[in-house]
Amino acid sequence: MRTERANDGGHAVRRDPKVIVGAAIIRDGRVLACARSAPPEVAGMWEFPGGKVEPGESETEALARECVEELAVRVEIGERVGRDVRMAHGRSVLKVYAARLLHGDQPQALEHSALRWLSAADLDTVTWLPADAPIVAALRPLLTPNPSPSDPVDHEVSGSFGDQDRR
Numbered sequence: 001m002r003t004e005r006a007n008d009g010g011h012a013v014r015r016d017p018k019v020i021v022g023a024a025i026i027r028d029g030r031v032l033a034c035a036r037s038a039p040p041e042v043a044g045m046w047e048f049p050g051g052k053v054e055p056g057e058s059e060t061e062a063l064a065r066e067c068v069e070e071l072a073v074r075v076e077i078g079e080r081v082g083r084d085v086r087m088a089h090g091r092s093v094l095k096v097y098a099a100r101l102l103h104g105d106q107p108q109a110l111e112h113s114a115l116r117w118l119s120a121a122d123l124d125t126v127t128w129l130p131a132d133a134p135i136v137a138a139l140r141p142l143l144t145p146n147p148s149p150s151d152p153v154d155h156e157v158s159g160s161f162g163d164q165d166r167r
């Protein structure tokens, strides 16, 4: 996506919106929600871990980096969840991907004030950042209840990941 702007000479120039990626980390039918610690105007509101894609980085690389920086976890990135969400008058765009934890890593709140695993029924119990509303709605059907121990079907984010490194 591109944004039209007029430069000083009156000529239209095109600028790409800044891309912000978020990871909907799903485990056992729950998604990891993270409470922002800053800045003050959004502190205490909930988001998906992630951040800005740096120059030269792919969206997947940015997500993997942010998950290490913010949560000290390694993740496998899956399919997009929901649509692109335009923010800041079109100057940035939020893109969220499904993700799953690798190697038994346990998230730690290195930059957030709290972490919570939310089931579909819990999704509305926290105040999400406003831009996240359409993502949360799209996420709901991906949060399936735990399979019973006798159920041979793997319900974990079915269809969102390849078969590599499945445990």
Ligand SMILES: Nc1nc2c([nH]c(=O)n2[C@H]2C[C@H](O)[C@@H](COP(=O)(O)OP(=O)(O)OP(=O)(O)O)O2)c(=O)[nH]1
Pocket (backbone or CB within 6 Å): 020, 021, 022, 046, 047, 048, 049, 050, 051, 052, 053, 087, 094, 129, 130, 131, 132
């Ligand atoms: N990570 C994340 N950011 C979101 C979400 N929803 C939403 O509106 N945002 C906004 C909040 C911030 O304005 C922006 C992300 O900025 P950030 O400060 O988290 O990104 P960053 O880690 O790369 O920041 P920085 O400290 O390097 O500047 O996107 C979301 O679900 N996850």
